[in-house]
Amino acid sequence: MSSKKDMRRPDLVIPYQEPSGKGESSDISSTLSSTLPMAAMFMRNRYVGWAAVVYSVQSWLGESEESRKNQATPGYFSVGMAVMSLLVTYMPLFLPPQPGLQPGSSTEAPPPVPPA
Numbered sequence: 001m002s003s004k005k006d007m008r009r010p011d012l013v014i015p016y017q018e019p020s021g022k023g024e025s026s027d028i029s030s031t032l033s034s035t036l037p038m039a040a041m042f043m044r045n046r047y048v049g050w051a052a053v054v055y056s057v058q059s060w061l062g063e064s065e066e067s068r069k070n071q072a073t074p075g076y077f078s079v080g081m082a083v084m085s086l087l088v089t090y091m092p093l094f095l096p097p098q099p100g101l102q103p104g105s106s107t108e109a110p111p112p113v114p115p116a
Contacts, residue, residue: 027070027071029055029058029062030059030063030067030071030073030078032055033052033055033056033059033060033075033082034056034078034081036048036051036052036055036056036082036085037049037052037078037081037082038081038085039052040052040082040085040086040088040089041084041085041088041089044089044092046086046089046090048085049082049085049086049088049089050086052081052082052085053079053082053083053085053086056075056078056079056082057079057082059075059078060075060076060078060079061075063075
């Protein structure tokens, strides 16, 4: 009968503490899904634009409830930015640049004037 006695000691019991979350961890997928559309717009590269669309849709569909709470921008915003980057990269096909206009910053010296 003595073997059925409770051998646990209350002074040695350690209460369970739930581990704290990572807090403000930077998520690389949300960073890439917001910077790829900007890179596509600046470089006017269609391949980067399509990669931005695919990656941002993947990031939006794969976000969890916890990552939704920690993110400053929602997932559909990054998808919208990626679609807008595609529009910017394909814009010269539908709105071609006007002929005769030289690309430049208009801060260069004026053209030389022929002698009179």
